[in-house]
Amino acid sequence: MNNGLEDVVAAETQLSHVNGEAGQLIIRGVSLDRLVAHARYEDVVTLLFSGLFEPIADAAEFGRRLGQKRVEIFAHVETIDRDLLALPPVDVMRALIARLADGDDLDTALMLLAAPAVFLPAVLRLKRGETPVAPTPALSHAADILAMLGARVPNDAAVAALDAYLVTISDHGLNASTFASRVVASTKAGLTSSVLAAISALKGPLHGGAPGPVLDMLDAIGTPDNAQDWLVRALDQGERLMGFGHRVYRVRDPRADALKGALKQLVAAEPANRDRIELAEAVEQSALAVLRLRKPDRPLDVNVEFYTALLLDALKFPRDAFTGVFAIGRTVGWLAHAREQSLEGRLIRPRSVYVGPLPQQAA
Structure with a gap:
């Protein structure tokens, strides 16, 4: 029964494809097994952002610019007060991201990629009574996250493991948080709004909290x-x-x-x-x-x-921070989907199916 509604059409995307029957995940035409074997986080971001923002020369140039954004973002750490710190890590991270400008360009996207990677380690250190560690822009994204968390340059094995994680969860079709990101982007709100909506969906125990x-x-x-x-x-x-x-x-x-x-x-x-x-x-x-x-x-x-x-x-992340680490990796997917939706220009507005009572007809 269609209740007079048009057929539901799946969202079209060039970003990722989940084949549940075959157990396959494809990201921009590359299967996950191949991608995780050869790509670092910077590579997969370059891949997902391709054609959506102004071109970046290569993954190395992207890494340099992202490193500088981590340094800029660190200035916001000083705004964390006692009341904010009493919240779960992912909520503190979300509150700090809400302070950022709500643009729709590459500069905003780079800022939003840097933000959770800087905020989460700082929050975890403050919760332990330790001083936050400033970013080192010359390090890779994965290496800098671990350095900010542990106050030392991590070994190659740890960096490779975190890189593998960030690549693996970078995008996964139209899951709940990605859909939330696309819905907000379809209203022409900025990328920050889209990421905040996505984090709010992710923190639920049926999505990223498991x-x-x-x-x-x-x-x-x-x-x-x-x-x-x-x-x-x-x-x-x-x-x-x-x-x-x-x-x-x-x-x-x-x-x-x-x-x-x-x-x-x-x-x-x-x-x-x-x-x-x-x-x-x-x-x-x-x-x-x-x-x-x-x-x-x-x-x-x-x-x-x-x-x-x-x-x-x-990798020494506490259990209550796992959702926040997931957000660090998935933000690139949220941003790519939000930008793809924004460029498409259509408002996502599903029609509901009313199943409540109808007005009584006059006798």
Whole structure:
């Protein structure tokens, strides 16, 4: 029944494609497995921004300009007061971004890429009673984030792991936060407004707020030997297994394998995390076996949240900051979609289907 409404047409985009049946993510014509193997964050931003903003010579030039923007953004850190700091990290970050100019050009886009990368480490350090660390513009984006978080230049393995994460989550079709970004952009509001709308959608537990509980689950399981019994009891009690299942993917989430590969390389360089990944792999195998047995009619496989939690934990981000780190990586996708929508010039205005009572007819 169409209720007199026109057929719904999917949004057209050149940015990314999610094939849930095949378990494939394509970003600007490049499959995720190839992209994450060869690209740094600066490369994927250059790729996504291509044709949407004024051209940048190459990823190196983009990195230089983004480094300068991180330095400019750092001046806003001094406005963080005690009341603001009492909020969750992602809310502090959102409040600080709301102070920024609401333009629609490349300069605004670069500012918005720099903002969460600078604000989140500063907020986390202030919450620990430590002094924020100023950006180092000569560093890559991933390296500078880790340097601002830990007050030291990170090792190559850690930088590569964060780069892999930022590339992997850079864009993912028309998810809730990206749709929010496009809706706001369609009104001709600026890019800052679009990013703020996207962050507000992302912070919900059904979207970007799920990776932290994966670690809570692993903590509760404790050792690989406990995995199967714990998972069975959880399902018996009607609980959801965190990090499994996806609204779009009918098979394994390709982002999970990209992050698992990055995590293994990090563990090879930093063996202190080895026990954690061994536990995670045991839980993954047990969960898949239990889910196949208990829910044979539902295609439930590991999703991006599972190895996101392990990777960010290994990089020393606290659990309550995971949504903020996600925002650092996804902002490029939000900006690209917002700009694409703004250039298209159409207002997104879906029609509702009224299902309430009708006026009583006179007798």
